[in-house]
Amino acid sequence: MRLCVVVAAMAASLLLAPGGAMAASSDGTAATAPPINEPWTARGNEPNWQLRIDTGTMTFRPMEGAAIKAPLPKPSHEGDAWIYKVASGDLSVSLKAGVCRDTMTGMPSPVSVSIATGGKTLIGCGGNPSDLLAGKWHVVAIGGKTVPKDVTVNLDFDVATGQVSGSSGCNRYFGGFALSGEGLTFKPGMGASMMACEAAATATEKAFQAALAKAQRFDIGADGRLQLISSDQVTIEATREPKG
Known part of the structure; x- marks a missing residue:
């Protein structure tokens, strides 16, 4: 959930990542919160896959093989992407705010998603087109x-x-x-x-x-x-x- 805490004594606001922990960029400074509001879903085509973030849990369901389910890790901010790395599993998720189009229907979504798992990189779109x-x-x-x-x-x-x-x-x-x-x-x-x-x-x-x-x-x-x-x-x- 995107949270914004405005502190009157400070000149800037602190944007918090899901779970309440402050997210930091790669250079250690505060950064804009991840572009998600739980529950949040992303999908990909060719191959089909689904990623769901809900109630502090990340679940990835590939087209083939077992699903990966883990507590939602604290994200890091690298360049213009938010990176979620699951410590106990083979899964890294990158989110970038910006128009992403479904490769089959052309439907636009607000977030581009890249998933690294099993030695492969899968591309898709996340968030609600509305x-x-x-x-x-x-x-x-x-x-x-x-x-x-x-x-x-x-x-x-x-x-x-x-x-x-x-x-x-x-x-x-x-x-x-x-x-x-x-x-x-x-x-x-x-x-x-x-x-x-x-x-x-x-x-x-x-x-x-x-x-x-x-x-x-x-x-x-x-x-x-x-x-x-x-x-x-x-x-x-x-x-x-x-x-x-």
């Missing part, structure tokens, strides 16, 4: 066309309830979305207000509604933009709105 999606996004392009500056379109994802809402250019809208292991879809029959608007806003709204209906998955671009994708084509691009 962590990347959650929050409010300002739509800047629909179907490759820039949204007019005087037209507001946004997406506000509440991942706890599976609801999305915002402005579609003219009206307010609200409805459900589904995030699965393979993609992102928006449920039909969204509710909306019934205002009349100028031609530019109305046209933008129609394009936005059509793009939502066709969405199949999402991604996060190298520039941090949210991308909604249909038939391998980016149909909506959005930038994250600042909190507050």
Whole structure:
């Protein structure tokens, strides 16, 4: 669990690793906490494997062979990676915060994972994709066309309830979305207000509604933009709105 203790008498905060022990970088200084919140899961493809961290325990299940289960070790911070080394077993886990994509579905996750065991290195992704999606996004392009500056379109994802809402250019809208292991879809029959608007806003709204209906998955671009994708084509691009 990520903990942050702010001490008024100090100029910096101390970020604690799971289990309450302060995590240190390789040079002995305090470092950002590992990018996990228990329970936490990572998976890999070709070969398939699963890693789960829960209630202070790390469990690795390979495609073949016995599972490795051990108390969660104190992590070390090496460069931009967090390293968990199991002292009593052949297992070392490296976590790096950053967009990681499933090699089969393209689904993005918030953490890249590397596992060393049995003389091999296994690669996969960890964390919940919803962590990347959650929050409010300002739509800047629909179907490759820039949204007019005087037209507001946004997406506000509440991942706890599976609801999305915002402005579609003219009206307010609200409805459900589904995030699965393979993609992102928006449920039909969204509710909306019934205002009349100028031609530019109305046209933008129609394009936005059509793009939502066709969405199949999402991604996060190298520039941090949210991308909604249909038939391998980016149909909506959005930038994250600042909190507050």
